[in-house]
Amino acid sequence: MAEYKIADGVKLHVINETKFKTVRIMVRFREKISEKNLGKRVIISNMLETTNAVYTTGKDFSRKLSSLFGATFTTGVSKKGNQHILSINMNVVNPKFVNFDTLGEAISFLKTALFEPDVTGNAFTPTIFKREQTNLIHYLESMNDDRAYYASRKLANLFFEDKEQALPSVGTVELIERETPEAVFDYYQKLLKNNATDIFVLGDVDEKRVVELFSDFGFTDRTAVSDVFYSQLLTEKVSVLTEKKETAQSLLQLGYHLEVNYGDVDYMALQVMNGLLGGFAHSKLFANVREKASLAYSISSTFDSFSGFFKISAGIDAANFDRAKQLIFDQLLALQKGDFTSHEMEQTKTMLRNTYFVSKDSPSNNIELEFVKALIPERFLTTDRFLSLLTEVSKVDIQRVASHLILQAEYFMEGLILQDMKDDE
Secondary structure: OEEEEEEOOEEEEEEEOOOOOEEEEEEEEEEEOOHHHHHHHHHHHHHHHHOOOOOOOHHHHHHHHHHOOOOEEEEEEEEEOOEEEEEEEEEEEOHHHHOOOHHHHHHHHHHHHHHOOOEEOOEEOHHHHHHHHHHHHHHHHHHHOOHHHHHHHHHHHHHOOOHHHHOOOOOOHHHHHOOOHHHHHHHHHHHHHHOEEEEEEEEOOOHHHHHHHHOOOOOOOOOOOOOOOOOOOOOOOOEEEEEEEEOOOEEEEEEEEOOOOOOOOOHHHHHHHHHHHHHOOOOHHHHHHHHHOOOOOEEEEEEEOOOOEEEEEEEEOHHHHHHHHHHHHHHHHHHHHOOOOHHHHHHHHHHHHHHHHHHOOOHHHHHHHHHHHHHOOOOOOOHHHHHHHHHHOOHHHHHHHHHOOEEEEEEEEEEEOHHHHHHHO
16 A cells, blocks of 8 residues: 555555456545534535535436446445544446546546535535435434444443443434534534545556545645544443333343453454354354353344443343343353363354455455554554464463453343333333
8 A cells, every 4th residue: 555645634545456346435534523523524424425516416416426337425424432434435447447537537526525515605505404414313313213223322321431432423313403504514614624534545546646636635734633542441330221112122232341452462362252252153152142042032242442342232032131141241251261162262263364354355344454554553453464463362362351351331121012011100
């Protein structure tokens, strides 16, 4: 990968890769997560994806993309540790296959989307703004009807001391409702000037041409955000919340304090430990809680090595709550005691290797890896380093990482049918 400095805090990363027939372009704006700006960033994401000053209707927008041999243009928001990320993505067929300058046209389209938004006076055009705001509110309300999403939000609220860290990357209904076309457009001007910005172009491209195409975007100097990792202290008391909901299946979610960050000495041991506990179909949670004891409809473990959050999620019958929870605790205790075979450990390593190589066949995943490299170059794991460290993980390493997981939060959604809820009242 070649890296070019466009301005202070603005970098262009060109990844020359010949195995794909398309060129993927991504622009990422990032800043520290804040409740004040989160709703604005989500609305901006939606505004940029539908219309702009040149392509003023959805039909115009789609027609232009179709003329670029079926190019795609998408936007999205996400979180990584302390940072909130607004991403603008384009995917276009490589010019070499169609004898047409799809790359130049795509980057020109991207420039229009960023710098010529759909604006009236000093505000996003109110009718378009209202439409996107309403769509977002309906989307978030429907998300809250998703029991698993709702449970995850509740667990995050219990786990994180920093309430801004607990906010979902897509915002909340309350955050979206309070925004206005004027306030969001005013913030958008600041975002373009102040957010740390990374531009990625991946494909079989001429680097010099790519640099030329981005040279007149007009990005100015800004201060890059450096504090990526979020951390919080252990608390002695476990935060517990039980709610009753009208749903057939109950949901148990457990949040653990995780000491290991991406790139730490124990990072690969964490990967293997999670694979053994709940990351794969042969894991202890899946095999013992779901398959052997039939105490869970679904069960898994996941981790975020940028925020120190390790989660176990299970769909269970309410009547099995105590037994299921105890059996989950028993599986983690088994890892801490080294109750797993060399075969299980090597099987997990093989699964992690396969997952890694499959991800390399995706342009998006390749850019994601390069993004991590841009964020924390001193911690980045190259393919050789990743595979080498994975091979070196020992039984003792896994036991050590498992012993560092400390329960901090427990959320239980007790499923009740409607009549049960009335009786309970």
